[in-house]
Structure formats: structure tokens, C-alpha cells
Amino acid sequence: MGERDPVEARSDDTRDLYDVATWEPRSALDRLSIKVYGGAVTVGKWIVVLLALAFTVAIGAFGALSDPFVGTLTVLSAIPALALAAYVYYADITSGEPIWLLTATFALSIFFASFAAVINSLFSPLSLLGPIGLVLFFYLVVGPVEESVKLLAVRLYAYRDPRFDAVVDGAVYGAFAGLGFAFVENAIYINRGLEMSPSTGTEAQLAVAGGTAAFRALAGPGHVIYSAFAGYYLGLAKFNPENAGPIVAKGLLIAAFIHATYNTLVSFIPGIVSLSFPNVPQFVVFLAFVLVYQGFFGYLLYRKIARYRAAYRAVRTETERQDGDVPVDTTEFDG
Numbered sequence: 001m002g003e004r005d006p007v008e009a010r011s012d013d014t015r016d017l018y019d020v021a022t023w024e025p026r027s028a029l030d031r032l033s034i035k036v037y038g039g040a041v042t043v044g045k046w047i048v049v050l051l052a053l054a055f056t057v058a059i060g061a062f063g064a065l066s067d068p069f070v071g072t073l074t075v076l077s078a079i080p081a082l083a084l085a086a087y088v089y090y091a092d093i094t095s096g097e098p099i100w101l102l103t104a105t106f107a108l109s110i111f112f113a114s115f116a117a118v119i120n121s122l123f124s125p126l127s128l129l130g131p132i133g134l135v136l137f138f139y140l141v142v143g144p145v146e147e148s149v150k151l152l153a154v155r156l157y158a159y160r161d162p163r164f165d166a167v168v169d170g171a172v173y174g175a176f177a178g179l180g181f182a183f184v185e186n187a188i189y190i191n192r193g194l195e196m197s198p199s200t201g202t203e204a205q206l207a208v209a210g211g212t213a214a215f216r217a218l219a220g221p222g223h224v225i226y227s228a229f230a231g232y233y234l235g236l237a238k239f240n241p242e243n244a245g246p247i248v249a250k251g252l253l254i255a256a257f258i259h260a261t262y263n264t265l266v267s268f269i270p271g272i273v274s275l276s277f278p279n280v281p282q283f284v285v286f287l288a289f290v291l292v293y294q295g296f297f298g299y300l301l302y303r304k305i306a307r308y309r310a311a312y313r314a315v316r317t318e319t320e321r322q323d324g325d326v327p328v329d330t331t332e333f334d335g
Contacts, residue, residue, distance in 0.1 A: 045156055052111035056184075067191065069209070074187040077213040081182045081220035084298070088175040088228055091302075093309045094166040101158045102176045108153035109180030116146045116181075117188075135264050143260030147252055150177040150227040151234060159238065167235040168308045171301075174231015175224045182220035189216055218290045222262055225297050230255035232304060258297055265289065 005021040018026060025031050089097065120142055127137040154173040158164055164173070193212040233251025237244040270285040 048152075048156065049108070049111060052108075052114055056111050056114040070187060070191045070194070073190050073209050073213040074183060077186045077190070077217040078179065078183045078220055080217050081179050081224050084221045084224045085175040085179040088224070088301075088305070089172050091305045091309065092166075092168050092172050093312050094168060095163070097158075097169060097172050098163055101161055101163065102173070105153055105158050105173050105176045106180040106183075108157060109150055109177040110184045112149040112153050113146075113181050113184045115152075116142075116149045119145045131268070134267060138260040138263040138267075139256075142263060143256035144252065146181065146223075147226055147230050147255040147259055150174070150181050150223070151230050151248075151252065151255075153177040153180065154231055154234060159234065164235070164238065167232065167239055168305060168312075170231040170233065170235020170238070171228045171305060172231070174227040174229070174234065177231065178223035178225070178227035179220075181227070182216075182223040185223070186213070186216040186220060215286070218287065219266075221298070222259070222290075222294050225294060225301055226255040226259045228301055229258065229297075229304075262293055265293065 007021040008017055011017060011021075018024065023030075025034055089102070123137065123141045126141065127134045129136075151174070154170070154177050158173045159170075164170070190209050190212045194209050230251040233247050233254070236251075237247035240247060266286065266289060269289055270282045273280060273285045274282050
């Protein structure tokens with residue numbers, strides 16, 4: 001329960017404190033105030049969505065996806081991220097999340113990715129100030145901004161739905177927000193690679209676009225992992241409202257740090273290894289790094305979800321034992 005005014009705290013139930021220290025809707029003005037507030041919140045949400053939609057059109061994301069060639073490669077490049085998001089969905093031991101809520105989160109993340117694109121572009125000159133500037137760009141701009149817009153895609157809609165009824169649901173919706181972000185980012189990278197390619201033949205363009213899609217397919221699951229972490233803490237915040245702000249901040253700090261560290265290391269490690277081992281192709285180094293890095297944090301995400309699953313099974317078993325519904329020696333599953 002939240003803080004109470006001293007008058008309310010010291011008063012008995014016989015004193016009417018309406019509009020003095022407590023409030024509930026009684027008058028027509030009270031009910032109008034509720035409608036005005038609700039309408040303002042709804043209008044504000046639609047403004048955010050429409051603004052994101054306009055930015056999405058402006059950066060050419062829809063144009064990229066409307067090209068059958070780019071669209072097909074984008075879908076293929078998103079398969080690893082989709083598989084990871086599907087696993088997080090499957091690992092939710094509580095009630096299954098409705099597909100339309102997951103779809104809405106996916107779509108909102110596609111739209112809100114445009115916010116990140118605009119902000120990243122505004123601060124991109126920082127990345128041109130040598131290695132230190134690039135690192136600062138990743139840690140102060142790219143990581144925090146991209147993880148924030150993905151979390152916004154969850155917070156704006158699914159978070160307020162009554163079917164978001166468990167902490168672990170935050171990880172599920174966060175994962176699908178990461179999938180939407182990876183999807184539109186892959187489309188933009190593939191389309192940009194085609195536009196910048198000097199080759200005009202079909203086979204040459206296929207090679208360029210296919211190479212870009214392969215790189216993006218490896219990078220995409222990272223977005224799912226980062227935002228699943230942030231989403232988990234958003235779910236934790238929903239059920240701990242007295243500490244909601246710090247909990248959300250913790251999730252964003254974790255996700256942004258993992259994200260920025262990935263961007264930093266992947267920008268330098270392949271080049272450094274190639275200088276030391278010139279016979280090793282950069283793609284092999286990149287592949288090895290991505291598998292190790294994302295595999296490590298993917299495992300940490302698995303352990304976090306597994307811990308929730310174990311706790312859920314344990315408390316459910318305890319309740320069933322008290323009710324006499326299961327034998328005493330029922331085993332509990334962790335993982």
C-alpha cells in the first residue's frame with residue numbers, strides 16, 4: 001500500500017475524508033475528470049504511434065520491405081531471432097500470451113525503431129571521433145536508446161493488458177519487441193547494402209544482399225536477448241510498484257550494457273584478430289565471436305527464466321500439497 005496522509009492515517013472509518021485526504025469518483029466533475037485523463041492518455045499514445053509511423057516512412061523502412069527481394073531476405077535473416085523469441089514464448093510456464101498482443105508488440109517495435117534511427121543519426125558525429133568516440137557512441141547513445149524504444153513498445157500496450165499477469169511475461173513481450181526491432185533493422189541494412197553496391201547484375205546483387213542478410217541473421221538474436229532482459233525487469237516492476245522506477249532502470253542498464261559491449265567488441269575484435277592471424281577470414285572470426293558472446297548471454301537469460309520456472313513449480317506444488325492434490329514426493333523441475 002502507498003503512503004497515506006496523516007489525516008487519513010489517524011482517522012477512523014466514520015469520518016468522510018473525500019476531497020480532504022482521500023478521493024474517489026462521486027460527482028459529475030469527478031467522472032468527467034476520469035474521462036478527460038483517459039482520453040488524454042489515449043490521444044498521447046496515438047500521437048506517439050503516428051509519429052513513429054511517420055518516421056518509419058521517412059527512413060524508408062516500408063519502402064525496403066515492399067521490395068520482394070529485400071523482403072524475402074529480411075524474413076530469412078530474421079529466422080534465428082524468431083526461433084529465439086519462440087523459445088522464450090515456449091519457456092513461459094504461466095498462461096500463454098495471446099498472439100495478437102505479441103503481434104502488436106512486434107509491430108510497435110518496428111515503428112518505434114524509427115525513433116532510435118533518428119536519435120542515433122543526430123549523435124552519429126560522436127562515432128567519428130576515433131575509437132573513444134565510437135565506444136562512447138555505443139554506450140551513451142545506441143545501447144540506451146535502442147533498448148528504451150524496444151521497452152516502450154512493450155510498455156505502451158501489452159504491459160497494461162490484464163493478460164500481462166506474471167513477471168516472466170515481460171521477458172516474452174521484450175523478446176518479441178527485440179524481434180520486431182531486428183526485423184526492421186535487417187531490412188534497412190539489406191536495402192542500404194544494395195543501394196551502395198556498385199554491382200548491377202542480378203547475381204552480384206544477390207551476393208551482396210545475401211552477405212548482408214547472413215551478417216544480420218547472426219546479429220538479430222542479440223536484440224531478442226537484450227530486450228528480453230529489459231522486459232523481464234519491466235514485468236518485475238509491474239508487480240513491485242513501490243520500486244518500479246529503479247527496477248525498470250536496472251533492466252535497461254543491463255540490456256544497454258550488454259548491447260553496447262557487443263557493438264564495441266564486434267567493431268574491434270575481428271580486425272585485431274585478422275592482423276594477428278591474417279589467414280583467418282573475418283567472417284569466421286565474426287561468427288565465432290557472435291556465437292560465444294550471444295551464447296553466453298543467451299544462457300544467462302535461460303537461467304533467469306529457469307529460476308522463475310523453478311519457483312513457479314515449487315509454489316504451485318506447495319499449494320497443491322496443502323490442498324492434498326498431489327503426493328508428497330512430487331519432484332520439481334528446474335529448467
